[in-house]
Amino acid sequence: MSTLKVDAIRHNSATSDAITTASDGTCTANITNNLSNRNLIINGAMQVAVRGATSTSSGVYTVDRFACNHNGTDEAPTQAHVSVDSGTTPFTLGFKTAFKITNGNQTSGAGTNDFIRIRYPFEAQDISNSGWNYVSASSYITLSFWVKSSVAQSFHVNMRAKDGSDNNYTFETGSLSADTWTKITKTIPGNSNLTFDNNTDEGLYIHFHMFRGTGNTGTVSQNQWVSYDSTLLTTDQTSTWYTTNDATFEITGVQLEVGSVATDFEHRSYGDELRRCERYYQVLAEPKQDSGVSNISTHGGNFYGVIHFHTVMRGSPTLVVSNFTNAFRAYGNQGTNPSTLTLNNGGSHSMVIQGSGNPGTAGWLRCYLGNPSGGAFATVAAQSEL
Amino acid sequence: MAFPTNPIYKLHNSTFDGVTTQTVMKDIGNDLRINIPFDPKNIDYQEYLEWVAEGNTAEPAD
Numbered sequence: 007m008s009t010l011k012v013d014a015i016r017h018n019s020a021t022s023d024a025i026t027t028a029s030d031g032t033c034t035a036n037i038t039n040n041l042s043n044r045n046l047i048i049n050g051a052m053q054v055a056v057r058g059a060t061s062t063s064s065g066v067y068t069v070d071r072f073a074c075n076h077n078g079t080d081e082a083p084t085q086a087h088v089s090v091d092s093g094t095t096p097f098t099l100g101f102k103t104a105f106k107i108t109n110g111n112q113t114s115g116a117g118t119n120d121f122i123r124i125r126y127p128f129e130a131q132d133i134s135n136s137g138w139n140y141v142s143a144s145s146y147i148t149l150s151f152w153v154k155s156s157v158a159q160s161f162h163v164n165m166r167a168k169d170g171s172d173n174n175y176t177f178e179t180g181s182l183s184a185d186t187w188t189k190i191t192k193t194i195p196g197n198s199n200l201t202f203d204n205n206t207d208e209g210l211y212i213h214f215h216m217f218r219g220t221g222n223t224g225t226v227s228q229n230q231w232v233s234y235d236s237t238l239l240t241t242d243q244t245s246t247w248y249t250t251n252d253a254t255f256e257i258t259g260v261q262l263e264v265g266s267v268a269t270d271f272e273h274r275s276y277g278d279e280l281r282r283c284e285r286y287y288q289v290l291a292e293p294k295q296d297s298g299v300s301n302i303s304t305h306g307g308n309f310y311g312v313i314h315f316h317t318v319m320r321g322s323p324t325l326v327v328s329n330f331t332n333a334f335r336a337y338g339n340q341g342t343n344p345s346t347l348t349l350n351n352g353g354s355h356s357m358v359i360q361g362s363g364n365p366g367t368a369g370w371l372r373c374y375l376g377n378p379s380g381g382a383f384a385t386v387a388a389q390s391e392l
Numbered sequence: 393m394a395f396p397t398n399p400i401y402k403l404h405n406s407t408f409d410g411v412t413t414q415t416v417m418k419d420i421g422n423d424l425r426i427n428i429p430f431d432p433k434n435i436d437y438q439e440y441l442e443w444v445a446e447g448n449t450a451e452p453a454d
Contacts, residue, residue, distance in 0.1 A: 028428075063421065063422075207433065240438060305408055305409070306407075310408055311414055320433075321431060321433040321434060322429045322431040322433070322434055323429075323434070324426045324428045324429065324434060324436045324437075325426065325427040326420075326424060326425075326426050327424070327425055327426075327427065328423055328424060328425075329419060329423050329425035341424065348404055348406060348415070348417070348427050349406070349413075349415050349427040349428075349429060350406040350408055350413055351405075351406070351413045351429070358408070360406045360408070370411065385423075385424060389426075389436070390434065391435055392435060
């Protein structure tokens, strides 16, 4: 038996140690594979898309946790939950889905206030408690993602740390080859000016820019934290992608982790990602005849019921409901189609809904969130996005 | 319930057991309506407050 006594182990060509040993008998290692609970991003592999496959509306989270915002466009871009082509490198690494933005036809060119971007917001407490010593310049987080564009160009990313003095960090992907998946990795240091409160408010966001007009870009230092200025989110951006009709931008495998090394992507099950996403948006009933409502009672000309959330939500959510005739059906000793289904009150665990109309108190009082009589199935959801 | 397009928001009162809770509703298209609690941490409510701060007034509750 022999003992190898060294302070560190480093590859011949590396510039940093892979393993560093300590005098107390412990070590630290830059291990890049098969690590769990690393990714601070929810749904980074774009598996969950409960709102629908496509949208042209700004601010919609077509893929859960990832919103596409746009402004000033002549034709709105289409955001879509898509499959990654088999045989491509991200596919072979286990990425089967991506978030795709297809540009519209921007006939009037690139306006100063125009933009198309993908947005990912974090709760402040999730950064505050991540283990990142964010006030130290020698403590790091690392952002990595796979990206593909139909237009060869460099794209801009900015991260805003909103608490405290409000700071911004911007960088570029570097020039991407057209129609080629590329993995981008960016290691970001802490800074003594950063603050992340231990609360449920938005503390950090990442914006992946397809284009931002010069009204919000200009001379700003890249690759370092600077004071946030809404007119200087990034340096000026090329408008090539934006002025190319039907240009595409796809992204998947987004990971933000504590440390200076981009580890392999932490693949999680669909159920695991769905549960995490439901803290911000959850469908309360399948789009079919589905009760989903409990503890129903009647009062005056209305009935009331409780909906318990599948996952505790970030805060008191907004109720999202279908706004068409016969979307719902309630039964007591008679059936009634509520003309409205509204929010009475609620918190992060449950909400009380109110339906207009009294189905009577006898019998099994129940409310269908879809209407078996009307043949129309309703959307009922709760959202507590950032 | 018909929604106006201007103003785009409409207040809603819900009374149960003598307690009236006020929320605000908005038609967001695609046959969907949102019903927003008056919670300062709710971003839909924050957007509503910004809209009010711009000098707008929601349609009164029925």
